[in-house]
Amino acid sequence: MxxxxxxxxxxxxxxxxxxxxxxxxxxxxxxxQAGALSWWNEHNNLxxxxxxxxxxGQQTSPFQHQAIPSVSPYNNASSxxxxxxxxxxxxxxxxxxxxxxxxxxxxxxxxxxxxxGHCILRSNAxxxxxxxxIRYLKKTNLRKKAGGQWANVSNAALLETAxxxxxxxxxxxxxxxxxxFSLYRIGSKNNDERSYFTGYFTPEIQVQSYQxxxxxxxxxxxxxxxxxxxxxxxxxxxxxNRGLEIGWTxxxxxxxxxxxxxxxxxRYPDGKTRYLNYAAxxxxxxxxxxxxLKKKNYANGDLSNANVSRWxxxxxxxxxxxxxxxxxxxxxSLAGNKTNTATGTTIIPGHxxxxxxxxxxxxxxxxxxxxxxxxxxxxxxxxxxxxxxxDSGGAIKGPGRIDLYTGVGDAAERQTYQLTGLHKTYLLxxxxxxxxxxxxxx
Numbered sequence: 001m002x003x004x005x006x007x008x009x010x011x012x013x014x015x016x017x018x019x020x021x022x023x024x025x026x027x028x029x030x031x032x033q034a035g036a037l038s039w040w041n042e043h044n045n046l047x048x049x050x051x052x053x054x055x056x057g058q059q060t061s062p063f064q065h066q067a068i069p070s071v072s073p074y075n076n077a078s079s080x081x082x083x084x085x086x087x088x089x090x091x092x093x094x095x096x097x098x099x100x101x102x103x104x105x106x107x108x109x110x111x112x113x114x115x116x117g118h119c120i121l122r123s124n125a126x127x128x129x130x131x132x133x134i135r136y137l138k139k140t141n142l143r144k145k146a147g148g149q150w151a152n153v154s155n156a157a158l159l160e161t162a163x164x165x166x167x168x169x170x171x172x173x174x175x176x177x178x179x180x181f182s183l184y185r186i187g188s189k190n191n192d193e194r195s196y197f198t199g200y201f202t203p204e205i206q207v208q209s210y211q212x213x214x215x216x217x218x219x220x221x222x223x224x225x226x227x228x229x230x231x232x233x234x235x236x237x238x239x240x241n242r243g244l245e246i247g248w249t250x251x252x253x254x255x256x257x258x259x260x261x262x263x264x265x266x267r268y269p270d271g272k273t274r275y276l277n278y279a280a281x282x283x284x285x286x287x288x289x290x291x292x293l294k295k296k297n298y299a300n301g302d303l304s305n306a307n308v309s310r311w312x313x314x315x316x317x318x319x320x321x322x323x324x325x326x327x328x329x330x331x332x333s334l335a336g337n338k339t340n341t342a343t344g345t346t347i348i349p350g351h352x353x354x355x356x357x358x359x360x361x362x363x364x365x366x367x368x369x370x371x372x373x374x375x376x377x378x379x380x381x382x383x384x385x386x387x388x389x390x391d392s393g394g395a396i397k398g399p400g401r402i403d404l405y406t407g408v409g410d411a412a413e414r415q416t417y418q419l420t421g422l423h424k425t426y427l428l429x430x431x432x433x434x435x436x437x438x439x440x441x442x
Contacts, residue, residue, distance in 0.1 A: 120177075120367065121383040122169065125351050129388040130166040130365070132345040136390070137162065137363045146361030150399045151184075151427060158363045161430040165365060165386070183367065183426035186360070188400025195368070195400035195425035199416030200261050200354070200393070202408040205254045205276075207247040207266035215248040217255055219266075222279040222331040229282055230327040235320065246334050253312045256323050257305055259330040260286075262393065265408060266334070276332040277340060284327040286394050292325040304417055328394065341390040349407035354391035359399035360427065364389045368425040370404070377414030387425075400425070 140146075142156040164180055188196040208215045220234070221244050229238050235252075247266060249255050258264035264276040290303035298318065299311050312319055341347050342354075343362050353366065360366070365386055372381040387404065396403050404419060406412040 119384050121385050125348050126169050126386050127166070128346075129348050129351050129386060129390075130162050130169065132343075132348070132390065133162040133363050133365060133388055134159065134166065136343040136345055140363065146363070147357065147359055150359040151361055151364070153361060153364075153429060155361070155363065157429060158361060158365075161365060161428055162363070164430045165428065180431055182429045182431055184429065186366070186400050186402075186425045186427060188422065189398055191400070191422050193424070194422035195402050197368075197370075197402050197404055197419055197421060197423050199404050199406045199419040201406045201412035201416055202263050202265055203254065203258055203261055203413070204265045204267050204273075204409060205258055206250050206269075207274075207276075208269055209247055211245075211248045215250045217249050217252045218245045219247045219249060219255065219276065220244045220329075220331050221246045221333060228284070229329070230284060230324075231282075231329045232320075232324040232327070234282070234329050235324070244331075246332065252319060252323070253309055256326075257309060258332075259328070260305065262330060264332075275335045275338065277335050278330060279333040280331045281394065282327075282329040282331075284329070286328040287326045289322050289325050292322060298322075306413065306417070342392045343390045345390050347390070347405055348388065349405060349412070351386065351388055352390045352405040353387045354393040354396050354403035354405070355389045356397050356399070356401055357389075357392055360389050360402075362389050362392070365428045366402075366425055367428055368402075369423050371418055371423075373415045373418045375411050377411070377418055379418045 137155055137159040140155040142159065143154065145152050145154050146158070147153060161181070168180075185193070186195045187193060190196075206215075207219065211218070218239075220239055223239065223242070223244060258276065262278045266274045266276050268274075290308050293299040293303060293308065293311065298315075299307075301307075312322060338346055341352060350370075355362070365388060368385060368387050369382050370385045370387075371379045372383050374380050387402075391403070391405070393403055402425065406415040406419065
């Protein structure tokens with residue numbers, strides 16, 4: 001190659017490299033001179049496509065007899081370099097978008113709830129509860145009517161209802177809710193529109209299997225015969241030396257509130273736990289010791305179980321005087337499994353309810369607007385939830401008196417305080433099935 005040819009080639013390359021041309025608008029063929037440039041891998045072409053093809057060592061350079069080429073636009077978008085799309089990473093903790101406020105407000109309207117099943121909170125607890133109700137109802141006399149003082153519906157109709165709801169839950173049915181179910185409002189003593197709710201939970205108490213100076217309060221199992229002994233008589237030793245002790249605890253006040261709840265978790269010094277399940281009672285009606293505290297001017301204000309317990313721990317000299325105002329006494333049985341209900345089914349936190357079975361049948365399914373409560377015991381909203389009538393209680397009397405089980409421990413106890421009050425509640429019955437279309441009326 002002579003000096004003139006080398007100079008022309010160098011000038012052509014300088015022109016192409018310094019021309020004000022956007023790489024996004026023009027594409028080029030690679031030349032031997034450009035191939036050595038480190039950044040060239042991002043743009044594979046240098047010479048316009050309408051220019052003669054690149055030469056090899058034996059060919060004559062196109063620049064030898066032609067002027068320096070001009071660059072012409074090249075619009076083939078497929079050859080324009082585009083950076084690869086960047087991956088989109090989902091946050092580690094995904095939160096579903098919130099429901100629009102308008103839809104949430106609609107769910108407060110019963111007519112909307114009747115038509116839109118999505119207002120009802122769905123969870124695995126619904127499936128468990130419905131399966132438990134079906135298991136219980138299968139053991140009953142299907143022709144017998146239950147809840148004779150109010151609902152007066154056959155066990156067959158209740159079984160049909162539970163099965164239809166289970167089918168709806170498992171198949172995510174989109175049918176209008178009121179096409180298959182009737183909702184019957186449950187009023188209470190002082191409010192025809194709403195039921196009166198309280199909550200119950202499973203407390204933990206410290207227990208050991210033998211008596212000493214610390215663990216000196218006995219936990220009694222069921223006596224072989226019914227007894228009408230009062231709490232005062234039992235605390236004074238009426239059942240001693242009969243072999244009824246199933247354990248001893250270190251706190252008489254905590255044992256009393258385990259009686260109020262009807263069950264407890266026994267925690268032993270080695271860390272093991274067992275369940276104290278309700279076995280029987282002494283036949284006496286319960287009385288509220290909080291009213292006694294007010295009557296004697298010992299305490300005023302909010303006398304929740306937690307506040308009464310706190311007051312008693314602060315006034316140990318008043319413990320026996322106050323506790324003995326409630327003559328009812330509960331006998332327990334030790335079990336390794338979870339607490340069972342009056343229907344023999346497994347208790348379900350947030351869904352199992354205790355009812356007066358003279359009004360609301362055991363085995364029935366209710367729909368209620370229940371406060372949504374966080375772990376601190378603060379109310380943060382409400383949900384329409386399925387509730388399962390599986391339990392009963394001595395203090396639960398009347399058509400609209402409902403006790404909702406909240407769970408185990410301190411957090412569950414805090415939830416019970418926010419739960420107490422009046423809430424919209426409905427009995428669910430499969431259509432048809434309320435009057436004539438059930439086995440009891442055939």
